[in-house]
Amino acid sequence: MQTQLADFIRDTPEGREAEEILRKCVHCGFCTATCPTYQLLGDELDGPRGRIYLIKQVLEGAAPTEKTRLHLDRCLTCRSCESTCPSGVHYSRLLDIGRAVVAERVPRHGGEALVRRTLREFVPRPKLFGLAMGAGRAVRGLLPKSLQDKVPTLRPAGTWPAPRHARRVIALAGCAQPAMAPSINAAAARVLDALGISMVELPGAGCCGAVRFHLDDAEGARADARRNIDAWWPDIEAGRIEAIVMTASGCGVQVRDYGHLLQHDPVYAERARRVSELTRDIAELVLAEGDALRARLGARAQPREPLAWHAPCTLQHGQRIRGTVESLLTAAGYELTPVRDAHLCCGSAGTYSILQPELSGRLRANKLDALLEGGAARIASANIGCITHLQAGTDKPVLHWIELIDSRLGPAS
Known part of the structure; x- marks a missing residue:
């Protein structure tokens, strides 16, 4: 795709990256066929190709409008289009650049601005979020359904x-x-312990930065990344750890991108690159110990159980990890039921379910229909956002897959 970027961005790092991405796009439209919002709305501007054109126009100097911003806001950043694209267009990074320019030129006002500001200041603070979640559970029965959906019942974490x-x-x-x-990381720690690996959380680390990044606060996201790097670096530098493990696939995408996020930071660029290299999804780490896992599982009778597997977009499209969890669950005795349109987003997408509730709800209904039509009694996923979002729409239990592996391994010997 030929383009002539405007002076304000042409010679910037963002401009050079955007131009490289735009030149790869041959506007074939393959991406449109796998875009969740295009399938729902049928509008070219609510698909990747249309959004690329909108961003191209803005970067060439056209004035963006609130309508421009709306079409970009409706994107889930699921990256299904990237998995489909035959030309290797890194759409999500182009979208990040476009959204930043549009947000600066078409500021948000009123309630919309307040909601976004509240989310990016509240959610990334674990202590504050934890207090609010505890208070919500105490009065959960009195809350309206929309708020109950955001306050899942607490499962015992068990020993770490x-x-x-x-x-x-x-x-x-x-x-x-x-x-x-809290049961997710505790289960992961038990599974890894059974495989001869100790898992620890270090004080000082917190939000991965994805929440702020996707709510128009790239600098806040960079600050989150630097804080995590500072918390981890002494152990990395001393060679005390072999990997940084992500049990939430959404966090995994963000931390794997630290090298890109901080590439122009003279102090943190090299450290960020190293952190990205060390980052592993929990599935990758467990699969690497497949022989030991199968030996542990083989020592116990494993009842067969039909199970629906929902691969989060951040796992299958963002990190390009496909088939890994499926093989681990199968080894543990679960029979995975067929899932129609498994590549499509469930509608969670970070804060998308709050900011775009109507579209998010439609996507969830479609996803649950596809997941449950095979007769499974439970659903497994790999991201806390997807798990909570799907659970709000069904009475079938929705769990992290590592919790299911943990339950099959039983108490540590």
């Missing part, structure tokens, strides 16, 4: 094994997951 192995990894606690589902 003390570090005892020579092999050691760091886990990111994150911001929302510790309050919403």
Whole structure:
């Protein structure tokens, strides 16, 4: 796609990156066929190709409008289009650049601005978020359905094994997951402990930065990244850990991108690149110990159970991890039911379910229909946002897959 960027961005790092991305696009439209919002709305401007044209026009000097911003806001950043694109167009990074320019030139006002500001200041603060979640659970029965959906019932976390192995990894606690589902990281720690790896969380680390980044606060996201790097760096530098483990696939996408996010920071660029290199989804780490896992599982009779697997967009499109969790669940005795349109987003997408509730709700209904039509009694996923969002629409239990592996392994020996 030929383009002539305007003076305000042409010779900037963002401009050079945007031009490279735009030149790869051959406007074939393959991406449109796999775009969730285009499928719902049928509007070219609510698909990747149309949004690319909108961003191109803005970067060439056209004045954006609130309508421009609306079409960009409606994008889930699910990156299904990137998995489909035959030309390797890095649409999500172009979208980040376009959204930043549009947000600066078409400021938000009133309630819309207040909601976004509240979300980016409230959600990334684990202590504050945890207090609010606790208060919400105390009065959950009195809350309207829309708020009950955001306050999941608490599952017991169980024990977290003390570090005892020579092999050691760091886990990111994150911001929302510790309050919403502390059972996830505890289950991951038990599974890894059974495989000869100790998992620890380090004080000082917090939100990965994704919340602020996707709410028009790139500098806040960079500050979150620097804080996490500072918390992890002494152990990385000393060679005390072999990986940084993500149990929320949404956080995994963000932390893997630290090298790009801080590439122009003279102090943090190299450290950020190293952190990105060390970052692993929990599925990658468990799969690497597949023989040990199968040996542990084989020592116990594993009842077969039909299970619906929902691969979060951040796992299958963002991190390009496909088939890994499926193989682990199958090894643990679960029979995965067929899921129609498994590549499509469930509608959670971080804060999307709050900012775009109508579209998000329609996507969730479609996803649950597809997940449950195979007769599964439970649903597994890999991201706290997807788990909470899907659970709000069904009475079938929705769990993190690592919790299911943990339950099959049983108590540590």
